[in-house]
Amino acid sequence: MKLTPDRTGFDLDGVIADTAETFLRLACEKYGYCSFTREDITSFDLENCIAMEQSLVERIFTDILEDSLSTGLTPMEGAVETLTELAMVTPEITIITARSLQQPVLDWIDVFFPARTRDAIKVIAMGDHNDKTRYIHDRKLQYFIDDRAETCMQLATAGITPLVFEQPWNRNRHNLRSVSGWHELREFLIP
Structure with missing residues (x-):
């Protein structure tokens, strides 16, 4: 399967940004919840799979969403390299995120991506x-x-071809095509 680079879009959290690692690190460092791992996150709704109050889960995610840089959010392994290669073959890379705030995403991208890649990335924070x-x-993706x-x-x-970026919270929840990481996704994207 090959994807048309200029007709492919990306989610941010859990695909480009390693939000789970940041959540787990903040839960441990700031609140003393240190026994959870990524594998324990078996539901997109964390309060359904880990023993933590929903208000605390929301507080940690709010911190990440409002200031991704100060919370130490990092890119998923291979994301920067692959999107940088992609920027060489397509004029625009579209990120559509469920986040409601665009500026923290743009600030984060400015830090982690080279200028040419940053210029190609268009972020839609749709909430x-x-x-x-x-x-x-x-x-028109x-x-x-x-x-x-x-x-x-x-x-x-809706007639859009999705690829599920494999994470513990989406295992056994679908019968769609998946990618195990950016190394595999790169093979679908880069001509």
């Missing part, structure tokens, strides 16, 4: 996991990479 289809259609299985199933129903 709703369940409304990505509209934005993907508006951008044919493919979308996301870690939320429910989003990918919605996209498939």
Whole structure:
């Protein structure tokens, strides 16, 4: 399977940004919840799979969303390199995130990506996991990479080809095509 680079979009958290690592690190360092690992996150709704109050889960995610840099959010392994290669073959890389704030994403991208890649990246912060289809259609994208299985199933129903970026929280929740990481995704994207 080959993806058309200029018709492919990406989710941010859990695909480009390693939000789970940041969440787990902050939960341990700031709040003393140190017994969880990424493998324990078996649901997109963390309060359903780890013993932590929902208000604390929300506080940690709010910190990450409002200031990704000061919370130490890092890119997923291979994301920067692959998107940098992609920027050489397509004029625009579209990121559609369920985050409602765009500026913290732009600030984060400015730090981790080379100038040419930053210039190619267009970020849409749309604020709703369940409304990505509209934005993907508006951008005339044919493919979308996301870690939320429910989003990918919605996209498939809407005629968009999703690729599920494998994470513990989407295992056994879909029958869609998956990618295990950026090393595999690169093979689909780079001609």
